[in-house]
Amino acid sequence: MKPTLFTPIGFSLALIFLSPPLLAQTPEEKGLAIAQEADLRDNGWGDQTSTMEMILLNRHGDSSKRTMRSKTLEVQGDGDKSLTIFDTPRDIKGTAFLTFSHIQGADDQWLYLPALKRVKRISSRNKSGPFMGSEFAYEDMSSQEVGKYTYKYLRDEPCGDGLTCFVSERYPTDKFSGYTKQVAWIDTAEYRPIKIDFYDRKNALLKTLTFSGYQQYLEKYWRPNKLDMVNHQTGKRSIVNISNYQFKTGLKASDFHKSKLKRLR
């Protein structure tokens, strides 16, 4: 076909519109672009199961332990669906949380109490409370979506192990969040979270979460095997060791149903 006059002009116009305005990016745009790129790179894992061990340490060095299993289904265009089943402490063995998380507004959440065989819908508007007595809030454990924050890129800086990180501030869009802001270190090579500082409602540094032991699964998805949350205000600390990651196990939406909570063990 004979090239028309329009083709090169149309082509170059498209280039102008499609190419990211790298030079003219504001800190807000760059922060958002980093979050979007991290989200894109972690897209398509489908479903995931893992085993978690949570160790709670207080100021005096006393420790207690919870073990749980987690099953998550990736949901395109909204927050993920997840199941958390407790194995220990033994008095809450079999207790299960079913969560349909949403980018905007409250999640839908059900709690199964095995001793009563009771499924209870619970309020999840306010996710700032502690998860099972730990230094993790419910909102720290829920699915991280781009739309849950607004962003502001600060700088690049070294962040250990020869890595360089993007450092960005992110501000929760949920007014019921327990944080005014978070500062996140995301590595420039693989867009993995390395460290997050959490600032409380008075804008004072509350907690620091460090991710370590990253491994790549399905030749694409990076997952940490250790999360370490330190509360600077109380001196308490919670460590989560994650193992047995499995992906694309075939979980489907119908498996995440309140009537099926009693099947879990």
Add this chain to the structure above:
Amino acid sequence: MKMCLKRPLNNTLTGCILSSSIFFSPPSLAVELSGKGGGEILNFFQEAKYPEQHRAYYSLFIEPELYYAIDSNREIKAQLFYRYDATSPSRTHADIRELMFYQYADEWEIHAGIGKVFWGTTESRHLVDVVNQVDLIESLDDEARLGQAMLQGMLIKEWGTLDVMLLPNFRPLQFGDLETRSRFNLPIADQAPRYQSKHQTNTLDLALRWNHSFDHLDLGISYFNGTQRTPLFQVVTEQNQPKLLPMYVQSQQVGLDAQYIVNDLLLKAEVIHRNSHQLNAQNQFTAYQSNALVAGVEYTLVGINDTVYDLGVIGEYLYDEWQAITPFQKDWMSGLRWVFNDEQSTEILLGHIIDLDDQSQIWSLEASRRIGDNWTAELIGRWITNPDPNNIFIQSYQQDDLLNLKVRYYF
């Protein structure tokens, strides 16, 4: 999901089977024994009203659970209960809480055996939850239930979950003898209970329930046709003494239970209509219709005053037209739940029920926490204020203010 079978002595994988049913996570062992056991002291503040009763009761209990996974879709669960009471022989009792075969598929389940279900949303009273008989000896309220024989089919569809249950073998209430505390002011008759059905306990009851979640609303509709779990009482004479004879009538009950979430506020309601029977002056059973309702709210203040503590506020209105079977004709329950959100899961619950007709009041204070990894302790106090002399229910609990300490070990 990959099902990987492990050799018992090492972790070498002997084979991984790809299973088409994906939901069920393979447990590490096909057979698993767990459960709990513990001790309990029941202490009363006042002298006993009756010479057979005591000031304190000491008992031990064990509740082992056995779990056997046949394959990823079939399992058997058993839970036995036994309490030995050193003070009160009639509180020594055993029950099969569960002995059930389960078959699971993506859109249906079948359960056969003995088990327990829970229906409903409210906290103060469980109106729609009529499948299992109350374990009266075990519980100060109606939370403890006896295992019920059942054949249960369940459909899990887009339009909701439908339960169909056939319930053979009715279980009457088990009352403690004269030495138990609290008890009614008249003793329970020695003779067998009276049944409206000529088949007595050998009946086959039917229970249906549909439930579904719509956005912020969880809704259930239930139907029961069979022997009413809660008895009526007839005063009879035995050994020249007036005694109470429990009577179990035939009843149909339609129930609705709902919960609606508005931000941090839960709105809850249970409504029932009973098409039941009562005894007339000619000592015959006649049809009797009645309605009952529990409706209320639960509001949780998360992180009060920038602490990690949560405070839950509960308020429920109780209404029942049928005076003969319940003390809750027109009552209001208030509750305050203090959740510490600590490693020991410490919780304190203060409860208060006031009879809106005569202002008689029941108070309860329950505190619980975990000790170490495998123990829990629970302290329950219950007392009466402003008892009305004509309130028969309150009268049976008067002078029975109590403190109950429960220590449990989980294995």
